[in-house]
Amino acid sequence: MHNARVLPHYLVSRYNGWRATTFAENRAWYSRLADEGQRPRAMVISCCDSRVHVTSIFGADTGEFFIHRNIANLVPPYTPDGNQHGTSATVEYAVLALKVAHLIVMGHTKCGGVAGCHAMCSGKAPDLEEDSSFIGRWMDILRPGYERISDLPEPDQVPALEREAVMISLENLMTFPFVREAVETGHLTLHGLIHDIGDGTLLQFDGPAGRFVPV
């Protein structure tokens, strides 16, 4: 904490520019958002990856999306054991406190976390199997997905695992009683997406058909 340092100057400069333009132009709305609280229509769970900014892709307004970003956009199964579950806390807050109408899980291509999971599950990254590997233990959430794709030809496995990361998260979301109830009573809809960061395409999961299709 005593090590905390001042911001690099170029960020201060840009912040000052933002304040003089974007902020100034939206002052009334920001002020209302501060006074009345947020009321986002949707929650988005996406990856920390610097190449995937959902606010850009969906032209999001301030106040529109409640956004959780973690490694590989994963949601663990419902486990109310009194331990810290940061992702589960975000889902609980979005569904019970904010009552969002949509919950969107957005995966992406070239995901480093998914590639790491594939390496771990196929025996090529023993260090990720250690208890001390936070990345490895986190990617355990995706391990059941590896079982489902390990018979595919090698070059298809990682892309298929990226899709599993979305499908497993959707499955796990339904293990949360409050998510299931909101979905079943029609208060919440779930959505699964895959964004290709190179060619910009977007696929969505078609639940009844059980596969991804272009939006």
Add this chain to the structure above:
Amino acid sequence: MHNARVLPHYLVSRYNGWRATTFAENRAWYSRLADEGQRPRAMVISCCDSRVHVTSIFGADTGEFFIHRNIANLVPPYTPDGNQHGTSATVEYAVLALKVAHLIVMGHTKCGGVAGCHAMCSGKAPDLEEDSSFIGRWMDILRPGYERISDLPEPDQVPALEREAVMISLENLMTFPFVREAVETGHLTLHGLIHDIGDGTLLQFDGPAGRFVPV
């Protein structure tokens, strides 16, 4: 999973607009980022709150920031116990795999998570004390901060606790051996910010002085 639904039309519409404009204008760069991988200069840990989008405030280019967003921008202490620690995984990935040069914790005013923590710690929200409350258990990370601010006059407590959320996260970051080492060898600098969502101001934590000052 079978419940996954197609995207609302307004989002498809905006996505198509993004693809015809922003994507088209940046195609070459996105393609390079996909082929060569990301190389972000900084990791930002901020809140899921829909009113706080760090990419806007700092005019970020795609590829510049690796962003983790959770409830109240918290980092738990280092606990390599083999359990799932999603936030710790993001820090591990940013520092060890991406070797980011800056780690910025950005808190904000009017934080619902912090307000919940204050209610819980002051005995006004017994439900958050339940084992089954993911939010409560997550906000336990901030409990030591409550001890430090509970003697303040009532109206000052929540704003002070918002600052504690940043300071405790900075402290906890230093309990990760790989963070400490990167800081001590000069490969990483830590930064703590508080963004006021209503009036747009930005404070930064001045480590040696032990307090927040305007940028």
Add this chain to the structure above:
Amino acid sequence: MHNARVLPHYLVSRYNGWRATTFAENRAWYSRLADEGQRPRAMVISCCDSRVHVTSIFGADTGEFFIHRNIANLVPPYTPDGNQHGTSATVEYAVLALKVAHLIVMGHTKCGGVAGCHAMCSGKAPDLEEDSSFIGRWMDILRPGYERISDLPEPDQVPALEREAVMISLENLMTFPFVREAVETGHLTLHGLIHDIGDGTLLQFDGPAGRFVPV
């Protein structure tokens, strides 16, 4: 060489200040840039003029822009004759070695080089026609632009020639086989700008429309 002198004290003083502040705040990033090499997103070709600093206008981070500055931001046509072509070397390095995604030619108002070219082409500066005039021979690159603007009313000619300096450079860039290929395969986009140094405005060249428009 034996005439080289120590730096004026005011520059040493400012350098020391930079080292104690900007450098210290960015040490980790500078160290990474030194170890891993640069990976700029864009090349900018602008004028040497002391009134035009592109890093300021665009809030550039260190490592973001590869910048060539010459008189009047000119690019000569592709001429692989074994002679020294400093500007062509910078374009070759940016496109083939660094694989930048954007190439921005930024002209500006009140350009001394363009004014000199106008004087030369309109017969008012015979000394610039001499073989020994490096400026005159360099400004020959812009001579075809003079042909296109010499019928305009006198006061419009120099501003029009400043725009020609950008347009001709864009045309000449497309005569480089490696630039053309990168553009045609979507790996590179070209941009033409005019910055008004007095009133701060910025125009961009709209290729399909064939004219400059405000950004």
Add this chain to the structure above:
Amino acid sequence: MHNARVLPHYLVSRYNGWRATTFAENRAWYSRLADEGQRPRAMVISCCDSRVHVTSIFGADTGEFFIHRNIANLVPPYTPDGNQHGTSATVEYAVLALKVAHLIVMGHTKCGGVAGCHAMCSGKAPDLEEDSSFIGRWMDILRPGYERISDLPEPDQVPALEREAVMISLENLMTFPFVREAVETGHLTLHGLIHDIGDGTLLQFDGPAGRFVPV
């Protein structure tokens, strides 16, 4: 030219921020600079490298430095043959038209151009020997420097060649009659610097001593 595209949005955003802050705060000075012309004290010749921005290192004000940036901060010998010599044109303009009082050649460590020259001269990059290589022909300016450092131990050669790039440019500057005259009559002083981009140090060439020393 017809391929020219609009600027990426993040740059437009940052430009708008610059206009609302830096420009607005300096409007009077920018307006005077536009009306009265530039009057820079010094010319700086530095590299295009995105990691070396002399305006940052020396806290330059708008209007202070006339800056030429090329590959490896090289100046060719005086060759008034009627061909295009972009760098010589910048020197002519700075010394004869602007009458700058200082001419600073600033080299830097980890220079890609110098490394390429070393590879070429030591026989490891035959493609750079081709007539069609603009980079190779440009780096020929530094070839005499290779002769002077080729007996050094291998690891010392590239750093020594980076210094030669500065020394040879200073030598070549003195072959320009108008530079020599300005130096000899005391109207101009020459300076040679090496900036270490990783550790931020700055060395200057001590002419009488014939070596680089810390500033």
